[in-house]
Amino acid sequence: MRLTLRIWRQPDAKSEGRLHTYELDDVSPDMSFLEMLDVLNEQLNAEGEEPVAFDSDCREGICGMCSLMIDGEAHGPERTTTCQLHMRSFADGDTITIEPWRADPFPVLRDLVVDRSAFDRIIQAGGYISVNTGAAPDAHSIPVAKDHADRAFDAATCISCGACVAACPNGSASLFVGAKVTHLGELPQGQAERHHRVVSMTAQADAEGFGGCTNIGECAGACPKEIPLDVISQLNHDLRKAMQQGY
């Protein structure tokens, strides 16, 4: 395959960026999208141009490190992470536009690399169950009904990649926050801090500059782990309930 790539280049957070155009030959449909970028980077390096910086680590769809807006879609045209997107999803002769996540709380650090540390701070605000090491009762002392366990699991599959924010016209982190609130709120172990958690995490998301949710649903559509949109309903429900109780 032969491709034309339009890629966002930006030297650092302070500089202006712009799209550069590159031509790439001999792309195999079996390559992953990131392997295609590896090949481009080898070519750039040989030509004396600095390689394109982009994040990736596990390259098996679970660490959440990779990102990329590909032709305006978070993680590209398939419902997966960019590292699991393969070139067979594109056609010979295609022009592909590659940009970083676009959201104020995710500033660009270089080229396609953004700073997602806002997500860590949201977790710090309450995305956990407070139990010190060694203080746990026997694992079988509290049974969890399978439907609750399954729903908690579905929400817990979030990989914190930020596609939901990138896809949302408001730059909202509601799917991310809703997933954590649902994961921990579905479990008996998570009840004690349930009200505090939802209030605190929501406040932190606001403080980071993430937008509000207006039920557009782009987030769930872009989520590579298919986190259901109704975790946001649960978020709103829990938030309302907590605030009614004075949290």
Next chain:
Amino acid sequence: MSEFHSDVDTHGDAPGQQEYDDAAGYYRHGEPIADSKAPTGSGPIDQWWGTRKFEARMANPAKRRTLSVIIVGTGLAGASAAATLGEAGYQVKSFCYQDSPRRAHSIAAQGGINAAKNYKSDGDSVHRLFYDTVKGGDYRSRESNVYRLAEVSVNIIDQAVAQGVPFAREYGGLLDNRSFGGVQVSRTFYARGQTGQQLLIGAYQAMERQVAAGTVQAFTRHEMLELIVVDGKARGIIARDLVTGEVETHLADVVVLATGGYGNVYYLSTNAMGSNVTASWRAYRKGALMANPAFTQIHPTCIPVTGTHQSKLTLMSESLRNDGRIWVPKNPADCTKDPREIPEEDRDYYLERIYPSFGNLVPRDIASRAAKYVCDEGRGVGPEVDGVRRGVYLDFSEAINRLGRAAIEEKYGNLFDMYQQITAEDPYAVPMLIYPAVHYVMGGLWVDYDLQSSIPGLFVAGEANFSDHGANRLGASALMQGLADGYFVLPNTIRDYLADGPFEKISEDHPEVVAAREAVQKRINHFLDVNGTRSVDSYHRELGNIMWEYCGMERTAEGLRKAIDLIRSLREDFWRNVKVLGTSESLNQSLEKAGRVADFFELGELMCIDALNRRESCGGHFRAESQTEDGEALRHDDQYAYVAAWEFTGDGELPVLHKENLVYTAIEMKQRSYK
């Protein structure tokens, strides 16, 4: 050099003279070493850990606030240690090269975590888990450490459940278990096919809770590039801020490395792209012993290589071997046929045939080597790369007929989806193609029972240390070890060391600190100044090919010697001819990779020397010169029942081999048989 150093050219007293000295000329003999921390004299093995915990000295809460700990790495071992030491009140600094602690590669573990809960009442116990792990490791691990691992395994599950880790449950609300490669009980807890991610999120959240509490400071996008040793004690690290490029000095009373494994020395592996040996290697060069570096695990169930563009290999959880049957055609002529059209009688279910009692569930090393042999025989299937088909079928059709598609989907759905995503083939309809790939390293920095390396104040946890898996790791044991080390072992042993602290304050102007910082800066400048012609990746790929060819599933003295020569000349070329563009004052991924690959070269050579010295076959280490008549691995306990701990003595100098004799009091050494 270290206290172990010796110029005496004689064999250590343990465990016996080696009949061959294949590595002669590549190393020097050193004094034997031993662990001095396990209270092996105090009663039976099940009392040792309790005794050690009791005897380890304490620091009161007020004192703990004055003691500082650096933890490098945020996988299961690092994150759980950071959380637990933060809870105890120490000042913790945590470092990771990723943009968030939650991305460390523990996250990719699929299958599960072992624990001796015996919730299935199938005869499991701490002792049986201990026994299976030592046997699975082919009697090359240290029994005191392994027993403790089995002992604390039960606490891990309790801890994880309390944190909200959503393990699989049965309809009654209790936890589900499954059996896993190499054992005959069901003791593996799992969270669909993403047990690693769920356990890591648990540890990460516990750690972030401590960040919020102010006990842990997290430094993300930071890479440790040097260890600071002052007066013989580990006192800090030099780290580079990967965004600004700033070279920073961080000092502390104690340093913990939880930096994972070095499988990426093979270039292609199931490790993350950034997984590297640099932190461990810098420690090795500062005097920490590197133990059994040749012990690598080649995992049998990975997706085969499709071409030269390949950047990494993807594992398919070996839990698939519970229901999938592995086969190749009996006749090489059938290898290009549609597998569904090959009748039952023309298929060779070779694991079931050779190992009737364990069948498809034999340990990883055995399953991997068997796959290599059938492909070497020309009976491999799948894409032809460089003239050979390197793949075998993992077939679920029988299980789908027996249990129904829904049951298979429930158990393995996400793995099947992942397979289809990568290969564009539907594993519900067509057998999967699998082939072994480098997955894990059992070797690592030498540690004592306290997980302290041979440098006082440097502790090593998780895959980065060598202690628990011997020559082969059993499935679902890596997660167990990482969390055991971080939650339950380190916090109890590190306090004994810190009882003597806080140590004398050192400044950033201390000559050792300045020297470490300057060494880092010099290396960085060198890479940017070479202005050669070849990319870092091209060197890395070539090094990986050498390692896979000569230090992979089957090793020979001749091949290993050849590999050492090839590595040396390639390394020389790398230093003269690598091309790294850009500057050091910015995010520069080529520069990051250059430093990692430079260390992989040195590690690769040591791995080959270690493999050359060990002229026996054990676990994942198979020396062609040491096999039974029917081609099975042949151990030589009389000569090699030791840990090979290597000491760095300078660039261009021969490494020194220290042997730690392996003594088993609670288990009898047997030749493994899975037939």
